[in-house]
Amino acid sequence: LRRDGQGVEASLRAVLIAILMSPDFCYQINEVQKGKGVYDISAIHLASRLSFFLWSTIPDAPLLETVESGKLATKDGLLTQTQRMLMHPHVENFAREFFGQWLRYRDYLEKDTINAEAFAGYDEDLRQAIFEEPVKLLTHLIQHDRPITELLTSDVTYVNDVLARHYGGVIDKQYKQAFSKPVGYGNPLNKWRMVSGISEDGRQGLMSMAIVLTKNSKGERTSPVKRGFWIAHHLLGQHFPPPPADVPELPESEKDASGSIRTLMAEHTTNPKCAMCHKHFDHLGLVLEHFDPVGRVRTHDLAGRSIDNIVTTDEGETLDSTSSMVDFLLKHRRDDFIETFCRKFLGYALGRSVILSDEPLLDEMKLKLSQNDYRFSVLFKTVIQSPQFLKQRGKDFVATK
Structure with a gap:
């Protein structure tokens, strides 16, 4: 920009505009692995996904510490962090x-x-x-x-x-x-x-x-x-x-x-x-x-x-x-309410529309709710431990029967 004759202020303004308009700034964009299979997301990706799901913001220091220690990649570590985050004032954002x-x-x-x-x-x-x-x-x-x-x-x-x-x-x-x-x-x-x-x-x-x-x-x-x-x-x-x-x-x-x-x-x-x-x-x-x-x-x-x-x-x-x-x-309409709640909850957690391959997870969510007095914790625990939340399709993913 300077070589093109732009002044300092105009150059800085143009660069700042480009940064703010970049998809990398406006959206969560995580690197997708190459390949045709389904892969575990990285620990830092999981921390980010969990934090934006529950808090609508970036991970805090305790969550990042579990990334460094490897605890977030374990079932107990993931559930412990989820429970901690649900009790935090930031859950008002959710x-x-x-x-x-x-x-x-x-x-x-x-x-x-x-x-x-x-x-x-x-x-x-x-x-x-x-x-x-x-x-x-x-x-x-x-x-x-x-x-x-x-x-x-x-x-x-x-x-x-x-x-x-x-x-x-x-x-x-x-x-x-x-x-x-x-x-x-x-x-x-x-x-x-x-x-x-x-x-x-x-x-x-x-x-x-x-x-x-x-x-x-x-x-x-x-x-x-x-x-x-x-x-x-x-x-x-x-x-x-x-x-x-x-x-x-x-x-x-x-x-x-x-x-x-x-x-x-x-x-x-x-x-x-x-x-x-x-x-x-x-x-x-x-x-x-x-x-x-x-x-x-x-x-x-x-x-x-x-x-x-x-x-x-x-x-x-x-x-x-x-x-x-x-x-x-x-x-007369309890099942309709539960179905709708689960679909909206899952779509929000994953940041995308619910698709046909999510139906087994939806069925699991509804079953576990009915077995546990329809309590909120059941939905959070079921979704954050699901393949949909923990894994990601490769760039060349091919669906198999």
């Missing part, structure tokens, strides 16, 4: 990235469509707290080795001051009691605390969290369609064709609607073209109508109309609350 990507709320802060002016207190502090709530709970579930089904059934959550006030009810009461200290104790604004018994407020698991409810609302109204689709597609793995391009938009605000959202959705059941998809998820979203667009419990919509969130399933069961829907899903 909770944030994996679940945020799988359940499609990772971009909530950047792509929030709620009209903040319509909801008192819906400010940046609250939005940040809403974003962090699932991270805190999911980290707790992982580090206490709880069943993965508690994603749906958990009767506890984590809140700070602004989120507790936003939710109100039992949650706010518990939080205030925890910090009912003498004057001068300190501002609890950023102090997170576990609260329990949230089912008393009609909440349970991820489905009643403000981030899920708000991400699947729009403007100044809820969206039972989006909320129901989120459950059916993202949680249960059910696939649907894209909607027609000429579907009319509902009003931006419940106040401007000619009737309740439920009334406006009636065509979804009367029009056969709509019903073929909407029959699978509209009713699930309607059950969540007792939560407003920003995730607060309500009895009336923004226009003052009474909320009707009672539905009857094809199985003849009546759903009228989050808990009744969770019970229904675990009774």
